Amino acid sequence: MEIEFDKEIDALLRRARTSGESQIVTGSGSHLDADEIAIFAENALPDKAKQRVTKHLADCGRCRTILSNTIILNAEAVEKTALPEIVADEKGVLAAASVPWYRRFFATQNLAYGLGALAIVFVGMLGFLVVQNSLNTGNSEMAKVSESETVASANTSTSLEESQRLGDQSLNSNLNTEATENLNRSEPRVAQNQMDANNIPPNGPQSTDNTAGSLDDRKADDDLRRNRQPQESNEYRDLQKDKLSPRRDQPAGQLMEGKRKGYERAEASDKSASPESRIAKPAPPPAPNATPANTGSGATTYGGTKNKSSAPVEAEKKERESDSIAAADSDENAATERSLGGKTFTRNGRVWYDSQYRGQQTTNIRRGTSSYKRLDSGLRSITDKLPGAVVLVWKTKAYRID
Amino acid sequence: MATLAAKHKTTVEECTSRLLSRAEDSRGLKSPDLEPRIVSAVEKYILRDDENAGHNEISGFIDSLRADDLCLIIACEKGDETAWGDLVLNFDSSVKSAAYKFAKNKEDAEDLASSIWAELHGLKLDAEGRTKGKLSYYSGKGSLAGWLRAVTNQLAIDEFRKMKRIVQTEDDREFENLAQVSSEKAEFRTVVTPTENPEDIFGEQETQKDILASLQETIAGLEDEDRLIIKLYYFDDLKLKDIAQTFGYHEATASRKLVRVQQEIRKGVEKTLRQTHGWNDKEVKKYLTESAEKLGINLEKLFTALLVITLVQEMLSSGVL
Secondary structure, X not given: OOOOOOHHHHHHHHXXXXXXHHHOOOOOOOOOXXXXXXXXXXXXXXXXXXXXXXXXXHHOHHHHXXXXXXXXXXXHHHHHHOXXXXXXXXXXXXEOOOOOHHHHHHOOOOHHXXXXXXXXXXXXXXXXXXXXXXXXXXXXXXXXXXXXXXXXXXXXXXXXXXXXXXXXXXXXXXXXXXXXXXXXXXXHHHHHHHHHHOOOOOOOOHHHHHHHHHHHHHHHHHHHHHHHHHHHHHHHHHHHHHHHOOOOOOOHHHHHHHHHHHHHHHHHHHHHOOOOOOOOOOOOOOOOOOOOOOOOOOOOOOOOHHHHHHHHHHHHHHHHHHHHHHHHHHHHHHOOEEEEOOEEEEEEOOEEEEOOOOOOOOEEEOOOOHHHHOOOHHHHHHHHHOOOEEEEEEOXXXXXXX | OXXXXXXXXXXXXXXXXXXXXXXXXXXXXXXXXXXXXXXXXXXXXXXXXXXXXXXXXHHHHHHOOOHHHHHHHHXXXXXXXXXXXXXXXXXXXXXXXXXXXXXXXXXXXXXXXHHHHHHHHOOEEOXXXXXXXXXXXXXXXXXXXXXXXXXHHHHHHHHHHHOHHHHOOHHHHHHHHHHXXXXXXXXXXXXXXXXXXXXXXXXXXXXXXXXXXXHHHHHHOOOHHHHHHHHHHHOOOOOXXXXXXXXXXXXXXXXXXXXXXXXXXXXXXXXXXXXXXXXXXXXXXXXXXXXXXXXXXXXHHHHHHXXXXXXXXXXXXXXXX
């Protein structure tokens, strides 16, 4: 605490210390006893006794020396016991010991340990932050890479869909073109279709049959391609759908496996199919206005105004059929069990299985082929109502209709 | 209780009973064992300064006595060995810490402490065959530890004064003598003034004497408490904090008191110089400033100056300069 002392008087008083001024002794020569000095040092004397003792001490160097020494020893004893010195000022307000707050702070014995602990905690926090930042950086990079991959895969799938769509469009355009060309062959073909629909075997000479067969095969190829494409597209779409939203009734893995097997069976059936059902290499489509050599009930003609007028109708009909099949496929996709003709079919993937089927060897026949047409109408009516491949038992024989 | 008025007898008896009940360990003492000591304390600290002290003041004084410490001391006086053991066990450290202040080594301190215990115990026997030592001077008003420190100081100062020439080292004596000689010769002058006029030197000495006399007169005219504060601070080198605690106020209050006292001293010195010694205001201001500058040299600086002088003298004698 800075005190604005009178420096001149302060110097004079300090000089007076050595001049013997402090050695004045009271005239009586009596001194205070230790009890009085001790009580005075502790500020415990009654007021009047205190005045008396104060007067003596002010004039007696010896007693004042004892008093000052006693005060110093009492203060040291109090510091040793670490008791706060509480004094009252003239206004009666209690104040704490005059040890400055900064001295108390630095007087803490465990300050070093505390600072060390703080330093360790601080370093630990810094290291944690550094590690966390590095991990976040790595995750962000990985996220970027995964995002790019996702984008690439999305682009790929998008491109695949687009290409398929384009393929569908081109195929449809081709089909339309071929349909138009087929329609130009005129009524006999329509008649043949009608006959086929009525299960009347085609009449006519073999050549006609051959032609018809070749035409039928070509038609069958077209139908198969048409049916396959939607199926494939449907299956592909379903596959994509299953990827995104697996069915509840079947695990996604089983669905995928079923589809894969369906494709494999389809390929295998192509290879193992009977010659009748095997798809013959389609002959190149005839010229739009060409007239076939033989005309019969089963012959088809090309060209003709009559045929021209019915071609767009046929094309529309076939498109409608394909659309209906696609719609039926999409509708049927939801069902897993159906009853048709007294039989119960359970779908496994895209293959409908007859409940009577016990795993025996099947005769694989493709829809639209001559072999298919030679099948019982009842069988064909059932398989026509089921999309995709159908495995059924008809008259103790197992068939697989693709 | 011959000197104690009869009207206070009842008060003393009641308060003594109350004191015994306050004690945690009365050591088997009864009221008659304590009453003489209590009456003595009342007479010493109350009735001596105020013969007309009332019941409240006396009862308040007795109620403020340290019951356990008083019972311990009285039990020791009665020869209770257990009490003596407790006294030495609990307060030997206080005695030794006080002894260390006056002793230069541990052995001297322990010797001093032993002599103090002997003084406390007493070697003489009174009429009743009890040892009469300094324990009888303890009233119980202050703490027993504080009283023991004061007793140790008192005895040590007496011993120190006897042993002063033995305790003081040669170097200390020479230094003290040197300081005294230099102060006698130059008095209030600086040491390095070899070429001053003797008339000027005499004039300065007289000036300083006047100033010192004025200072002494002024200090003597201060209030007792102010005078004590000045002396405790300047002569005994006590801290303002300790002075404030002794008087029962805050350190800031003590500093303000000190500043006020300094101002009073300045006024008193200037007044005395003008009135008693015939100085005018200009002379008072001038010589007080000069005296303060000159008197500001402390012993350490004086010693340093002395070394410089010695070195210069040797250089002169050796012919370097």
